[in-house]
Amino acid sequence: MIGRPTAIALIAAGVVLTATAMVLPWYSTAYAGGVEVVVRAWGTEIVDKPGDWPAGELSPWYGVPVVVTLALLVAGIWITRAALAGAAGQVGAAGVVAALVVSERGHALDQQGDFAIGFGLVFLVLGTLVALAGAVALQREAAA
Amino acid sequence: MRKIVGIVLLGLAAAAAAGATFLPLSELLIRLAPGQPQTAYVTTGWSTRFGGTEDEHGPLFGIPVVLAAAALLAGTRWRRVAYAGAAGLAGVTGMLFVYLLNAISFHEEGNIAIDPALEAGFGNGIWVLVGAVVLAFGAVVVHPDD
Numbered sequence: 684m685i686g687r688p689t690a691i692a693l694i695a696a697g698v699v700l701t702a703t704a705m706v707l708p709w710y711s712t713a714y715a716g717g718v719e720v721v722v723r724a725w726g727t728e729i730v731d732k733p734g735d736w737p738a739g740e741l742s743p744w745y746g747v748p749v750v751v752t753l754a755l756l757v758a759g760i761w762i763t764r765a766a767l768a769g770a771a772g773q774v775g776a777a778g779v780v781a782a783l784v785v786s787e788r789g790h791a792l793d794q795q796g797d798f799a800i801g802f803g804l805v806f807l808v809l810g811t812l813v814a815l816a817g818a819v820a821l822q823r824e825a826a827a
Numbered sequence: 828m829r830k831i832v833g834i835v836l837l838g839l840a841a842a843a844a845a846g847a848t849f850l851p852l853s854e855l856l857i858r859l860a861p862g863q864p865q866t867a868y869v870t871t872g873w874s875t876r877f878g879g880t881e882d883e884h885g886p887l888f889g890i891p892v893v894l895a896a897a898a899l900l901a902g903t904r905w906r907r908v909a910y911a912g913a914a915g916l917a918g919v920t921g922m923l924f925v926y927l928l929n930a931i932s933f934h935e936e937g938n939i940a941i942d943p944a945l946e947a948g949f950g951n952g953i954w955v956l957v958g959a960v961v962l963a964f965g966a967v968v969v970h971p972d973d
Contacts, residue, residue, distance in 0.1 A: 741930065772918030782890060
């Protein structure tokens with residue numbers, strides 16, 4: 684069984700990986716004419732935006748729910764239950780991002796665009812899984 | 828008694844969450860030309876439709892919701908699984924809320940010139956999901972396990 688120090692180290696690693704994901708691109712789609720849509724935790728950047736681009740900003744702050752789960756994970760170092768809430772909440776939030784990624788990839792391929800996963804998404808997935816492993820280990824250790 | 832109440836609340840929360848995926852999460856009602864009937868742009872957990880046309884790559888938000896609902900059902904046996912399921916459903920709902928809030932604002936801003944009287948907003952599905960989260964955490968509180 685994983686001991687408390689290892690479980691806390693896993694949670695801390697999950698926090699660092701997820702925090703890194705907050706500043707890196709999550710995914711992007713490149714279209715003809717050099718237009719590129721880059722999705723990040725704190726907004727969507729459109730490179731070489733053409734004149735006929737739709738009005739309005741489709742730029743959700745996906746980072747907001749992730750910051751809440753990160754805060755719960757950090758609190759989980761002292762309050763065991765908070766770690767589980769943070770990790771499970773982050774799994775749920777990442778599930779919505781996964782649904783969006785599959786959808787965006789489908790749209791991109793339909794329009795002959797090049798879809799690419801960014802390092803931010805890789806770090807988010809890794810951070811979520813590592814934090815979940817730590818949170819589960821912390822629950823088991825507390826119950827033992 | 829607490830056991831029965833906990834199981835009933837978890838069952839209700841899971842059913843509400845799964846049911847919410849079939850309800851509109853966000854809606855845009857717009858007249859594309861004066862005098863024409865309104866066309867609805869509706870996002871649910873399983874489809875995105877504009878009038879009679881379905882976006883074949885619409886995001887399937889229903890999948891993470893149903894997985895969280897399944898965790899809630901498994902939680903009828905173990906309190907910590909119920910707690911994780913409730914937190915997972917809260918995470919799904921929070922991220923969905925952020926996405927839909929921006930999508931609604933995008934639809935409003937992008938189409939206001941076409942129809943100044945357009946109606947855009949959250950659908951009932953998101954409020955049922957929020958209700959499911961509240962029910963799920965309520966179930967955790969009364970759960971008799973540990």
